[in-house]
Amino acid sequence: MDDLKVAVPVKLGIVSDPAFLPVVRATVGRMAELIGFCCDDSDKIILALDEALANVIRHGYDGRSDGPVELSFERVEREGASGIKINIRDQGKQVDLSKIRSRDLEDIRPGGLGVHIMNTVMNDVRYDCPADGGMALTMIKYIEPAAQPTVSGEQTQRSPQQASPDKST
């Protein structure tokens, strides 16, 4: 199959059951590869999305497994760089946006790593509280210039991942 060139969103509708997470991971991983992300970056995108959905399940729906979750994945472009835009829309509890932030990683304790992972992996992470309820999350990641596919379809050596600032607060 040729690499994905057209910006047509791929949409998935699931419920807030962790059993659906492997399905979502497989879908976004394949889409990221088709857009041109290297395996390492595809894995990071999968992880960021997984963490976002885990937060929806745990915090938005308080562990309920029947809450609706709509997802879309779309190829985007910025200054010649291809990327992936991920939208997550739920009907769970709305959260004070100022309280969504990474915790202090010097405090070694279980939990609370999801937002840090999302902010580190993705170039842009934006939460919104829509007027009709629930939460909306948009995450975007672009292929780093050094990792853009070459004419032959192979990828050149990419520079180390740069941690992006926390944009969710």
Add this chain to the structure above:
Amino acid sequence: MTDSYNVVKQIRNTGNATVIDVSGEVDLQHSSTLRTALMTQIAAKPEKLIVNLEEVSYMDSSGVATLVEALQRMRRGKGKLVLIKLSPRVLNVFEIARLDTIFIIHESEQEALEA
């Protein structure tokens, strides 16, 4: 949807260590199974608990959090928790969470037993 597999493949005793062989995807759905196994073994106060992640194809922060909790409990009991055979994909999660230096990580079970 139902849970189709157990991420805790095997628990065995080797010398002064207890080894837990983990497999599959340690995510939100399955990390509680790993937590139960870890806490049960830690309650028996092993001198060393080795967690073999060779067959773990994916781990999210719930899996990492489970291992952090186990590490802290082992330390409180003066025991040692060692992770072995992490794939680059799994190690990457620890690195992003900046926890790769907190754990004792070895490439083989023999190294972990001798550590």
